[in-house]
Amino acid sequence: MKKLLLAFFLLIPAITLNAQQTAESYLKSAIDKQSSGDNEGAIADCTKALTFGQNIADITNVRAVSLFNLGQYEQAIEDFNRTIRAYPTNALAYNYRGTCRYILGKTDKMDKQQRQVLESIKDFSAAIRISPKYASAYANRGNAKVCVHLYNEAINDFSEAIAIDPANATYYNNRAFARTVVGKNIDAINDCNTALRLDPKLAAGAYRNRGNAEIKLGKYEAAIEDCSKAIGLDLQNPKAYNYRGYAYYMAGKFDLAIKDDDTSTDYKEDDSTPYWQYRDEAEVKLNKQGGVIPVATKVVAAVPANKSAGSSSLSNSQPTSPAITPPAITLPVKPVPVTETAAINVPANTAPIKQATAVLPQQPPTVSQSTIAPPENNASNTFVNFQWIKPVDDISSLPNGVLKPFDSNEIQIKIKVNSNVPLDPKEFHLFMNNADVSNGNKMTTASIEDLKRKANTYQYNYITTVKVGLDTSVIRLAYKNYAPSDDLTVVYRPQDISLHILAIGTEGQSLKYPEKDATDFASIFSDQKGAGKLFHDVSAKVLIGDDAKAINMANEIGMWAGKQYNERDVLMLFISSHGLIENGHLVITGSDYKATNSRQTTIDFKSQVVDQLEALNCKKFIFIDACNSGAGLGDGGKAALQDVTGEINKMATSGNGITIISSSSSTEKSWEDESWGNGAFTRAIKDGLQDMKADKDGNGFVTMNELFEYVKIRVADLISQAGKKDENGNPVTQTPKMVNPRGDVSIYIK
Structure with missing residues (x-):
């Protein structure tokens, strides 16, 4: 460093005083x-x-x-605290302390890491308030926001840093990384190009990152060339080997792909989307061609314990994108006098921490702004033009130029493309709000019809279905560097959806936190109503203490069942209690539970909960945090989950089945702990929603499937970290289960 x-x-x-003179010396x-x-x-x-x-x-x-x-960040924080207390307008001290917290957050366990990084954001923000032209503080805040998945906000911060210090190559690299996460690969290539021009010392990383962007755009030969340049500058650049190996695989050069995979070992098998999954497929395809698998020659790093030299432990049929390493933090600039009026003087050569980064690429606000070299046939006499056919054939005929769908956020698109040269279907890119969505989850795979050639004109129909978000979306189609189509502006505002919550917590039988679980769950959704949110209105009722007696629970659920709801409304029932299996059925204990009078002090989960809600003409979600709660899923949660089908409009138009997510399987206990302040299940839900940790794709929405996948992993981590054991001293497990007959829907927005 x-x-x-x-x-x-x-x-x-x-x-x-002599003492003062001595202190000064x-x-x-x-x-x-x-x-x-x-x-x-x-x-x-x-x-x-x-x-x-x-x-x-x-x-x-x-x-x-x-x-x-010296890397003693915790002790440094203590000293910076004293400085800030004495000089609360010293921006540099805030920037330093924020950097310490960021670095500590990068190495801490999940829950502590999140807190450290969030605290670092506060420090960087304080530095910016004091000194609005502090480029380093903007860049550092951008890096921290990347760590908590606030990618668009991070892009804004990197852009502010660049506006103040446009000669700092690190800022462009870091912005390129964030842009890639949100799908802007061409724009990220532009940033990599700028970084290369400004600082050749960053060339190895910039070439590697530009190569990765080219992979995402299907430009495999270009990616191979750039990754080879990165390797030439830095032989111990495992990610460059990894990226190039994937590009070789996609280009059909399977022997070279395997060789690069054998060379690069610096990646983890628990990465969510690693490129190393191409290895098995490359071997299979090479064998079919009669080729010989190269001998493994590891030259970059030692082989991990869980990956042998010639094979991969995964065999997914379709290779996926690589895991992303957040960009390096930008160290604060050289300190200034510690006075309340000290001005911050930010030099242009602020240095980054020397650590491996994967600064990845993205797409431009408009294709015409791209600095990528034009296609070979982009001569002055070559043309590519576009004509909208669906949803309208004349955009100018729309009121104020805006399309306003109400019943669905899925828009069918058909655009006719004319050119005097043949076009490559892989080079078409659809943009939504300046982000390339061609390979994402916001559109169906495009169908490109190759129409009959007329005279000297080649004609194609580009057909797909896109999913627009709330409020305004601007859609355009582009081909390479030619002028794109006209913009189609879509404003989507669905009909009002109300959320009704009933949260029940019954303590006793050695349980300490059910009442807090219920209260906390209801409060999670308190900010989910109004403009820019999923729900027009949110109402919540909490039953705890005497209000949570079995008869009161049954009556309240019965009252729910007796009300009239709009088919777009959403009901969420949360139960944190003790679950028992009686006569093969799950029953939930009331706050007045007595084993000698179980019939009157419990409610039957199926007959008094599920059956009551089943007939309601609205969307129903049940969260149940109780021992043996998985028994409430009937067949063990084997109901088939349907494909992900949408965001808010799926909340409004999907079927009326009940989605049930339970805290444990039918044979497990559900655990709570003082350090969590909740049951493990409730704590995981809070972390996943309030901190947006469950937002796996970073689009600002948390879906039920995303929440369940996060909760499942988070609960296991909590149980393991707390060292929970059964009566025989053996480690225990707690495995949340879910039945989701409606398909995926969004339930929370940041």
Whole structure:
């Protein structure tokens, strides 16, 4: 890591005491030592200076920077705290402290990591409030937002940093990374090109990242060339081998793909979307061609314990995209005097931490802004033009140029394309709000009809169905670097949807947190109504204490069942209680439960809950946090899950079956712990929704499937970390289950 030197002028009141002079001499010595790279000596002198009790904030500021340079971030935070308390308008101290928190957050366990990174965002924001032209603070905040999946906000911060310091190549690389996550690969290529021009020292990473962008655009030969350049500059660049291997695979060069896979081992098998899944498929296809599998030659890193030298443990039939490593943090600039009026002077050569990054690429606001080389046939006499056919053949005829669908967010698109040269179907790209959605989950696979050639004109029909988001979406079709189609503006505002919540918590029988579970669940959705949210209105009722007696629970659910609901309305029933199996059925205990009077102090989950809600003409979701709650799924949760089918409009138009997500299987207990402040299941739901950790695709919505997949993993982590054991001292498991007969729907928006 590059060590930053502290050199600044201290404003110290004139004090004639010998002790003060001695403290000053130690402080001056500390600054000199720090400037020469002797951070240990600087820390020692600062510690001696502090014994005189004078100028404490100035001394701790110097010591904090040396602690930072030595990687002692927790101790540095303590010293920066003292500096900030004394000088609350010192932007640089906030930026340093935020950087410490960011770095610690990158290495901590999941829950602590999230807190550290969120705290770092607050520090970077404070630095920006104090000094609005602080490029490093914007860049650092952007990096932190990437870690918490706020990619669009991160892009804005990187753009602010670039506007202030347009010569900093690191900012372009980091923005390229964030843009790739949201699908803007061409724009990210532009950023990589700029980074290469500004700072050739970043060439290995920039070529690798540009190669990855080209892979995502289907430009495999170009990707091979760029990744080869990256490898030529840095032989120990495992991700470049990895990316190039995938490009070789997609280009049909299976022997070279396998060889690159054998060379690159610096990736984890628990990565969510690694390129290394192409290995098995490459071997199969090479065998069919009669080729010989190359001998494994590892030259980059040692083979991980869970991956042998010549094979991959995964055999997915379709290779997927690589896991993303967040960009490096930008270190704060050289400190300035510790005074309340100190101005921040941001140099252009702010240095990044030296760590491996995967700065990935993306697509441009408009294709015409792309700096990618034009196609070979893009001569002045070549044309490509577009004519809208569906949903309208004349965009200018729309009122104010806007299409306003109400019943569905799925828009059927058909565009006729004319050219005087043959066109490559792989080069068509559909953009929505300046993001390329051609290979994402917002559109069906495009059908490109090759029509009969007329005279000297080649004609094609581009046909697909896109899913627009709430409010305004702007859609256009582009081919390579030619002028794109006219923009189609779609404004989607579905009919009002109301959310009704009934949250029940019954304590007792050794349970401490059901009442808090119920209260917390209801509060999660309190901000989910109004403009820009999923629901027009949210109403919640919580039953705890005496209100949660079995008869009250049954009556309240019965009242729900007796009301009239719009078919678009949503009911959420949350139950945190003790579950028992009686006569083969799951029963839920009331707050008045007595084993000697079980019939009157419990409710039957199927007959008094599921059957009551089944007939309602609306959308129903049941969350049940109770021991043996999986028994409520009947056949063990084997009901077939349907494909993901939409966002908010699926909430409004899908069928009326009940989605049930339970905290455990039918043979497991559900656990709670003081450190969680909830049951494991409820804690996982809170983390997944309130912190948007369940938003796997980063689109700002959490669907039921996304929530379940996150909760399943998070609950297992919580149980493991807490070291829960059964009565025989054996580690236990808790496995949430789900039956979702309606398909996937969004239930939460940030």
